Amino acid sequence: MELLPQSESRRAAAERAACNEISEHLAVAREAVSIDREIAVRVGREAPLADLLTAASELRARGKGTIISFSKKVFIPLTTLCRDYCGYCTFRKDPGQAGAHFMTPDEVLASAKQARDAGCKEALFSLGDQPERIFPEAREFLQRQGFTRTLDYAAAMSEMVLDRTGLLPHANPGVMDRAALQRFKESNASVGLMLETVSTRLMRDGLAHFKAPDKVPALRLRTIEEAGKLSMAFTTGILIGIGETFEERVDSLFAIRALYEKYGHIQEVIIQNFRAKPDIPMAHHAEPSMEDMLRTIAIARLILGPHMNLQAPPNLSYADFPRLLEAGINDWGGISPVTKDFINPEAAWPQIAKLRAKTEARGFTLRERLALYPEFVASGNFLSAQVRERAQHLADADGFAA
Numbered sequence: 001m002e003l004l005p006q007s008e009s010r011r012a013a014a015e016r017a018a019c020n021e022i023s024e025h026l027a028v029a030r031e032a033v034s035i036d037r038e039i040a041v042r043v044g045r046e047a048p049l050a051d052l053l054t055a056a057s058e059l060r061a062r063g064k065g066t067i068i069s070f071s072k073k074v075f076i077p078l079t080t081l082c083r084d085y086c087g088y089c090t091f092r093k094d095p096g097q098a099g100a101h102f103m104t105p106d107e108v109l110a111s112a113k114q115a116r117d118a119g120c121k122e123a124l125f126s127l128g129d130q131p132e133r134i135f136p137e138a139r140e141f142l143q144r145q146g147f148t149r150t151l152d153y154a155a156a157m158s159e160m161v162l163d164r165t166g167l168l169p170h171a172n173p174g175v176m177d178r179a180a181l182q183r184f185k186e187s188n189a190s191v192g193l194m195l196e197t198v199s200t201r202l203m204r205d206g207l208a209h210f211k212a213p214d215k216v217p218a219l220r221l222r223t224i225e226e227a228g229k230l231s232m233a234f235t236t237g238i239l240i241g242i243g244e245t246f247e248e249r250v251d252s253l254f255a256i257r258a259l260y261e262k263y264g265h266i267q268e269v270i271i272q273n274f275r276a277k278p279d280i281p282m283a284h285h286a287e288p289s290m291e292d293m294l295r296t297i298a299i300a301r302l303i304l305g306p307h308m309n310l311q312a313p314p315n316l317s318y319a320d321f322p323r324l325l326e327a328g329i330n331d332w333g334g335i336s337p338v339t340k341d342f343i344n345p346e347a348a349w350p351q352i353a354k355l356r357a358k359t360e361a362r363g364f365t366l367r368e369r370l371a372l373y374p375e376f377v378a379s380g381n382f383l384s385a386q387v388r389e390r391a392q393h394l395a396d397a398d399g400f401a402a
Contacts, residue, residue: 082128
């Protein structure tokens with residue numbers, strides 16, 4: 001028998017040892033034992049993809065069984081004006097550009113009523129960050145409505161929608177201070193702010209968050225923490241493929257986990273993939289591959305554990321979206337039968353019938369939820385009295401949508 005050279009033999013032995021070590025780490029993770037940062041980075045990068053997905057799927061099964069949820073929503077783009085200039089965004093507009101708009105109360109109410117009549121239960125408010133800080137046009141609109149801050153106008157529109165239509169608001173208004181969060185809690189079932197990344201490096205000249213003052217990670221983490229102090233159900237997540245490293249993704253997930261462990265208020269973590277679009281500074285930036293997306297979702301499941309609600313948007317993976325189920329998600333996010341995804345207008349949501357068929361074909365049960373996840377509906381500690389009353393009216397005995 002031909003013997004390998006000693007150097008090759010040592011290398012082969014080292015590779016076998018490394019593979020065994022990765023397998024051991026995955027076995028520990030499958031038992032719902034927390035992994036640390038170094039192991040997460042290594043496993044996420046080096047584990048065979050099939051083994052990584054199996055570990056994440058087993059962990060999801062421990063905490064979530066075979067139920068995959070979604071929320072039937074209306075997307076209300078309250079304003080497209082924004083003071084941030086992110087390299088990947090087509091939603092934001094400057095005054096005078098096509099699509100630059102502040103929705104009036106009548107427009108908001110008409111959209112919400114249409115959604116209610118179509119069976120929606122969630123009103124998702126998306127809007128730019130603090131446009132009044134740089135645009136006189138924004139200040140003038142707000143003054144006509146009786147407000148000085150976009151945040152206060154958004155809270156008032158949430159209150160109107162809850163009161164006049166019974167839809168449960170979920171606001172994504174950007175960075176919020178404590179006063180704004182307190183007001184949003186009066187009318188919102190949950191609020192959201194994507195952390196996106198903890199990398200301050202991406203704020204350098206020419207990178208994704210250059211000229212985006214509200215994307216300072218410390219500001220976003222502070223908003224999430226303030227919501228925790230106020231016991232508000234919260235949605236956050238990371239955006240991958242905008243120039244961050246895999247280590248920075250892992251660090252972002254650990255930052256989210258730390259706040260969840262401290263306050264217990266994070267109801268959902270989204271793993272969202274960058275999609276290149278014409279007319280943005282990052283139009284020619286490479287998109288994450290499906291394998292990259294699957295690895296990131298899977299490592300998020302291993303970091304965040306079996307009970308966290310983990311979501312990936314189906315419309316951003318196009319026809320391949322059913323593969324996301326392999327990586328340990330248990331939620332598809334909001335799907336609207338009445339409005340497009342204004343953040344990603346080129347990516348249509350799958351029809352709910354198709355979503356159900358594709359989900360069930362892989363052995364799962366699709367269930368509609370509210371803007372609040374079932375475990376948070378059951379708790380009741382995260383809601384104002386009026387929102388709790390409405391949520392309980394809309395929920396079934398399991399906390400899903402009735």
